[in-house]
Amino acid sequence: MRGLITPVLSIAASLVVVGILLAAIGINPVEAYIAMFTNSFTSKFGLAELCVKTTPLILTGLAVAIPLRAGLWNIGAEGQLYMGAFAASVIALYSNLPGYAMLPAMFLTAAVFGMAWAAIPAVLKARFDLNEILSTLLLNYVAIHWVEYMVYGPMRGREVYNFPYTDLFPDAATLPRFFGTRFHLGFFIAILIAIIIYYVIKKTHFGFSLRIVGANPRAAEYAGINRQRMIVYSMMLGGMFAGIAGMIEVSGIQLRLRPLISTGYGYAGIPVALLASGNPLLVMVSATLFGFLYVGGSVLQTAYSVPVAIVYVFHSLIVLFIIAGQSLRRD
């Protein structure tokens, strides 16, 4: 239970600071928080939206958590997500695959593209010791502009007037939705992946090596574990999850490729992973919490016209408070 103290206090402290900000622009924070809560949990649509927002966050949380286990910061989940979305969209729009093969093919190409995009900083880190925080971050911008280039240019749809969108995906390329809401199959995919990766880390040789490299690089060396290789593998695995998140966003929610498919899900993966201390099962819990913040953010936007940027303030404050808490307890 002691492990819970820092996260809970961090969340509470962030709520207080954001509350002060809300009060500063003349909004009663208590009322606002109650509205966030009731809108997310008391209706079918609120709960569906909660799952919709939680889905990509589970995957980007894993995308950060797995490399973090090996001591690497993957700040590039955002870009890996965009690359996965791009790859899935190419398959959906141009492959003409039969219906049953469409979704699996999109899933696989998105996974491979996310992986490949993460392999660039991973190899640069392993080979040249290039700071992965900077390289993954810079590659986000490249990926986002790449998708913009595509939807403004070569991939712009024929039936979208002048909007920077592709055409809508064919039905076979969209994930089934349920209950008359936006709740879709991707939610279960994300949960399944989190459970699988939990067992992979816990039970397999790969998981063992990953944990050793992160916890004690020197011991890993004595145990004959190739650290360079683990750096590359863990980052690529993370990129794969982010790529899958991109596929799920375009085929479950957007139903087409367009700019801004992600509202910072990749960056939110950082606090999600930190709150869960890298544990895949706990990632599901912390992703739900951040999913709630996202839904709450849009509630605040519609009810009080508070800019969604407030969500970023939450993210950064929670991470800062967790880091402060960890440092204070270390002393």
Place this chain on the structure above:
Amino acid sequence: MIDPGLLASLLASSIRAGTPLLYTTLGEIITERSGVLNLGLEGIMITGAFTGFAVSLLTGNPWLGVLFGGIAGMVLAFVHAFFSITLKANQSITGLMLVLLGLGITGFLGRNYIGEVAFYIDPVKIPVLSDIPYIGEILFSHDPLAYIAVLLAAILWFILFRTRYGLEIIAVGEKPEAADSMGVNVDRVRYIATLLGGFLVGVGGAYLSLAYAKLWTEGMTAGRGWICLALVIFSGWMPQRAVLGAYLFGGLDVLSFKLQAAGVGVSYHLMKMVPYVVTIVVLLFSVIRKRVAFGAPAALGVPYIRGKKE
């Protein structure tokens, strides 16, 4: 043959576009020289841009805006200093969170300021000199802050390499344990360098909203903070070299804009990727050619804990 008039206006705009980069790069050079890595430039710049704009709008004085833009930058830099120097936390993550914090708070508070018209800092034509054909337009028709930036580069060079304070900053960034044993207060020097750096980064942001773009929009720094991180490396942590680098990247910015306006067949979106790719390549070169040759402070990004060897 390139039209000399066009070239002159291109060079003049490069200097204008490069000035916010110059302030920010100079600020980060001071900070990094002391051994503190502040990745939060993007967030600090945007906070400076917003605060500067808001203060100028409310007080009617753009110079007060610049001052408060710098102070706002200092406040965020203080958060970074507290985490990296006092708490000895991971500097990269703290810096990154400053970016989210800055973008978040300014997006949140700044919404009502979009479309407002504040008071701006206007160019001053230097008498006689600005009448020289072409040269006058390129060098002598800017706003005062653009000249101050160059002057500042010279002053910082002097402080860093010719005074005792500079020596202490460099010593703390290279070998904190040695500086400590010589009686230098490592934490104090790092705090001062980080706060001073934050001030300059904030001024760079304020320049953006009050002198360059002359407006406020959400996320208007548009990645300039990241570019400045590369500029620090590009300039080898030397203030005097930052001047050239900043104008060069400013020129790239202007060029992509002008090419688009001229309808040249290079996609605007592909051009926007260029600075990031260039930055990665610059970083790659710096690590391949070994950091020492590039002059990175040896203790950059490493918290100093007395009595503990790396």
